[in-house]
Amino acid sequence: MYYIGIDFGGTNIKAGIVDVNGNILIQGSVKTFSKRPYQEIIKDMGELCISLVNKAGLKITDIHSVGIGSPGSIDSRNGIVKYANNLKWHNVPIVAELKHYIDLPVFISNDANCAALGEALFGSGKGMKNIIFLTLGTGVGGGIIIDGKLFEGGDPAGAECGHLVIKMGGRKCTCGRRGCLEAYASATALVRSTKHAMKTNPDSLMWKYVNGNLKNVDGRTSFECAKMGDAAAKKVVDFYETCLAEGIASFINIFRPEVVLIGGGVCAQGDYLIKPLQQKVDNMYYGGDINPTVPIKVATLKNDAGILGAAALCLNR
Amino acid sequence: MYYIGIDFGGTNIKAGIVDVNGNILIQGSVKTFSKRPYQEIIKDMGELCISLVNKAGLKITDIHSVGIGSPGSIDSRNGIVKYANNLKWHNVPIVAELKHYIDLPVFISNDANCAALGEALFGSGKGMKNIIFLTLGTGVGGGIIIDGKLFEGGDPAGAECGHLVIKMGGRKCTCGRRGCLEAYASATALVRSTKHAMKTNPDSLMWKYVNGNLKNVDGRTSFECAKMGDAAAKKVVDFYETCLAEGIASFINIFRPEVVLIGGGVCAQGDYLIKPLQQKVDNMYYGGDINPTVPIKVATLKNDAGILGAAALCLNR
Numbered sequence: 001m002y003y004i005g006i007d008f009g010g011t012n013i014k015a016g017i018v019d020v021n022g023n024i025l026i027q028g029s030v031k032t033f034s035k036r037p038y039q040e041i042i043k044d045m046g047e048l049c050i051s052l053v054n055k056a057g058l059k060i061t062d063i064h065s066v067g068i069g070s071p072g073s074i075d076s077r078n079g080i081v082k083y084a085n086n087l088k089w090h091n092v093p094i095v096a097e098l099k100h101y102i103d104l105p106v107f108i109s110n111d112a113n114c115a116a117l118g119e120a121l122f123g124s125g126k127g128m129k130n131i132i133f134l135t136l137g138t139g140v141g142g143g144i145i146i147d148g149k150l151f152e153g154g155d156p157a158g159a160e161c162g163h164l165v166i167k168m169g170g171r172k173c174t175c176g177r178r179g180c181l182e183a184y185a186s187a188t189a190l191v192r193s194t195k196h197a198m199k200t201n202p203d204s205l206m207w208k209y210v211n212g213n214l215k216n217v218d219g220r221t222s223f224e225c226a227k228m229g230d231a232a233a234k235k236v237v238d239f240y241e242t243c244l245a246e247g248i249a250s251f252i253n254i255f256r257p258e259v260v261l262i263g264g265g266v267c268a269q270g271d272y273l274i275k276p277l278q279q280k281v282d283n284m285y286y287g288g289d290i291n292p293t294v295p296i297k298v299a300t301l302k303n304d305a306g307i308l309g310a311a312a313l314c315l316n317r
Numbered sequence: 318m319y320y321i322g323i324d325f326g327g328t329n330i331k332a333g334i335v336d337v338n339g340n341i342l343i344q345g346s347v348k349t350f351s352k353r354p355y356q357e358i359i360k361d362m363g364e365l366c367i368s369l370v371n372k373a374g375l376k377i378t379d380i381h382s383v384g385i386g387s388p389g390s391i392d393s394r395n396g397i398v399k400y401a402n403n404l405k406w407h408n409v410p411i412v413a414e415l416k417h418y419i420d421l422p423v424f425i426s427n428d429a430n431c432a433a434l435g436e437a438l439f440g441s442g443k444g445m446k447n448i449i450f451l452t453l454g455t456g457v458g459g460g461i462i463i464d465g466k467l468f469e470g471g472d473p474a475g476a477e478c479g480h481l482v483i484k485m486g487g488r489k490c491t492c493g494r495r496g497c498l499e500a501y502a503s504a505t506a507l508v509r510s511t512k513h514a515m516k517t518n519p520d521s522l523m524w525k526y527v528n529g530n531l532k533n534v535d536g537r538t539s540f541e542c543a544k545m546g547d548a549a550a551k552k553v554v555d556f557y558e559t560c561l562a563e564g565i566a567s568f569i570n571i572f573r574p575e576v577v578l579i580g581g582g583v584c585a586q587g588d589y590l591i592k593p594l595q596q597k598v599d600n601m602y603y604g605g606d607i608n609p610t611v612p613i614k615v616a617t618l619k620n621d622a623g624i625l626g627a628a629a630l631c632l633n634r
Contacts, residue, residue: 073604083607130471144571146471151463153573154447156608160570163603167485167496168563175603177566179484246485249494253477254461254571256470286480286492287390290400291473 002058003314004049004066004104007111007306010034010086013041015048016304017056017063018311022122026056027307038092046101065105067313068094069114069306075156076109082156107313109152111306113159115299116143117150117316118309119261124300130257133299134161134248136264139174140182144255150316162186166246184243187219187265193240194222197232205230223269241277248277249284252294263299270298319375320631321366321383321421324428324623327351327403330358332365333621334373334380335628339439343373344624355409363418382422384630385411386431386623392473393426399473424630426469428623430476432616433460434467434633435626436578440618447574450616451478451565453581456491457499461572467633479503483563501560504536504582510553511539518549540586558594565594566601569611580616587615 002025007014009032016027028051030044053060072084079095081087095106109117116133119125125133131145142161144151153159162182163175170179171189183189194217198206205225210216222240225233248260260281267273278296282288301308319342324331326349333344345368347361370377389401396412398404412423426434433450436442442450448462459478461468470476479499480492487496488506500506511534515523522542527533539557542550565577577598584590595613599605618625 073607083604146463146468153571154463154575155573157604158571158573160603163570164481164567165483165563165601168483168560176605177601177603179563243485246482246496250481253480254470254475256472256475258471284494286477286494287400287474288493290390 001064002062003064003311004052005307005309005311005313006045006049006066006068007310008032008045008068008070009111009306010071013045013048014307015045015052016307016311017052017058018308020315022308022311024304024307026052028052028055034087038089038094039097042094042097043101046098049102060102060104063104065107065314066098066102067114067310068098068106068108069111069310069313070094070108071111073157074108074110076107076152077156079106079108105314109150109313110141110143110159111309112141112161113143113150113152114309114313115141115263115301115305116145116261116309117312118301118305119263119299120145120148121312121315122301122308123261123305124297125259125261128258130255131259131261132161132248132251132255132257133261133263134185135299136185136244136262136266137187139188140186141264145257146255150313161247161251164247164250166243166250181243181247185240185247190219190222190236190240190266191217193236194233197222197236201232204232206233219265220268223272227272238276241273242280245277245280245284248281248296252281252285256291257294260294260296261299262296263305267298274298318381319379320381320628321369322624322626322628322631323362323366323383323385324627325349325362325385325387326428326623327388330362330365331624332362332369333624333628334369334375335625337632339435339625339628341621341624343369345369345372349404351404355406355411356414359411359414360418363415366419377419377421380421382424382631383415383419384431384627385415385423385425386428386627386630387411387425388428390474391425391427393424393469394473396423396425422631424634426467426630427458427460427476428626429458429478430460430467430469431626431630432458432580432618432622433462433578433626434629435618435622436580436616437462437465438629438632439625440578440622441614441616442576442578445575447572448576448578449478449565449568449572449574450578450580451502452616453502453561453579453583454504456505457503457564458581462574463572467630478568481564481567483560483567498560498564502557502564507536507539507553507557507583508534510557511550514539514549514553521549522547523550536582537585540589544589555593558590559597562594562597562601565598565613569598569602573608574611577611577613578616579613580622584615591615
């Protein structure tokens with residue numbers, strides 16, 4: 001029996017046929033062209049799935065079910081994308097619409113939730129039952145696994161891990177509130193801090209690293225220059241790690257997971273990020289003298305995370 | 318069938334026999350005398366339970382099980398008080414010890430967890446399956462109900478809701494970290510803010526209210542003077558509510574419960590606390606324009622909360 005995982009994004013729709021062990025038999029993608037009516041987009045999604053089943057030499061009866069990882073706020077119980085900013089979707093009945101093309105059970109969740117589940121089943125959380133997953137990209141996404149199951153909150157729009165406030169009255173967040181973890185620990189926030197540090201430190205190595213052009217600053221700039229010993233860059237990285245640690249320690253105090261997994265572009269820094277982060281968290285969490293350390297690890301699925309995470313939805317029933 | 322709930326504290330051990338609907342048939346208490354060896358304390362606890370069974374004219378076979386609500390960090394799976402500051406207990410096998418006196422299943426959890434469960438089964442959370450409970454007293458305790466079950470975290474020492482940081486680098490917390498919700502939203506924190514405001518506002522009505530003596534300041538001082546229009550008191554109350562709202566909004570973003578319940582001394586303020594708090598939270602939580610409001614309510618069990626919450630542990634299996 002196989003599962004279809006759909007990694008649905010504003011630019012591409014990727015899909016793959018996945019076995020129970022997380023092996024991808026075949027995968028493909030089509031452009032989203034997100035400005036079209038949603039019916040057209042979901043039709044393409046359905047046809048992509050059917051074409052993959054055919055290319056793999058399978059029949060539709062060989063497929064158990066379909067999982068969709070979608071951006072935005074998802075009502076997973078009713079199969080609805082409540083709101084997705086980058087698609088300009090409001091209350092789109094994506095599951096019902098997809099079933100016009102594929103007569104199989106269809107499950108959906110937020111893409112960060114799917115990524116968490118994918119790591120739990122096939123990645124660096126394999127074998128663990130209680131996991132906090134944070135993905136550090138444009139925003140801070142998150143997924144929570146409790147007792148082996150995805151926890152989406154009692155109502156839709158739960159598990160919004162990026163919108164835990166770590167500094168009330170602090171930086172403005174995209175959600176309208178001030179001081180959210182996302183405003184300090186996303187790659188976007190890191191870039192903003194890097195640029196700010198460069199402006200106040202005209203002698204910083206970071207200027208040389210980006211050829212004197214602020215437009216070349218990205219999530220790597222501060223980390224790479226910190227490795228070369230630049231003081232201003234070190235300060236940016238240290239502050240970034242402190243903010244992320246504050247969020248992680250709060251999640252540990254609430255959930256006491258077996259592991260905290262970090263995904264997204266920033267986690268490419270590997271141990272250079274994780275080691276000081278672990279040290280900071282170990283000094284923050286509640287009852288550090290009597291309760292064991294919770295290890296922080298890098299998520300491992302990388303490019304296939306979207307498809308595998310969506311397929312994992314089918315298996316996590 | 319009946320249940321015994323034990324409300325175990327540093328000063329008193331209270332116990333009651335409870336029916337399935339949360340009616341207390343009979344209750345009693347003994348002094349803890351907490352400096353004694355734990356064996357003596359737990360012996361008294363056992364004898365109190367047996368005496369209540371006898372007084373109620375019941376047999377031990379009429380009792381299904383025993384629940385203990387205990388202060389401190391609890392390893393509920395192994396029945397151990399890992400650490401309780403006010404008792405100076407370290408790794409006390411309370412469940413095994415109590416079974417020397419009562420041959421029944423014994424369950425244990427943190428007192429705030431029990432209070433949450435009591436409210437869920439018998440109090441203001443009755444009929445609801447996803448609840449966040451915060452108790453505002455000396456510290457900020459909390460309990461989390463997910464899908465009708467008490468969530469204690471993947472490992473002991475989870476659900477430490479008071480130790481969510483709302484302002485990194487902020488006020489020193491008893492846990493050693495800075496900026497925890499507890500450092501801003503406990504009754505202790507309210508008293509501290511009140512005293513501070515009085516010192517900087519020598520004309521405040523609050524001085525008159527406490528007969529010019531800072532020692533008379535308690536959790537009511539700022540609230541009562543704010544009701545009488547005192548500007549400094551209003552500011553204290555507003556800041557207190559803002560801090561509490563920051564914590565509550567973060568819990569909503571993570572858990573999306575059906576209700577947030579507030580217990581502890583401060584909740585005696587009723588609507589005067591709840592109404593502005595609700596308004597603040599409604600302006601903070603994620604996706605306020607598309608996601609429904611989560612109501613904030615006062616916990617209702619009051620004096621019986623400890624016994625009923627502990628008995629609820631027996632029913633929540």
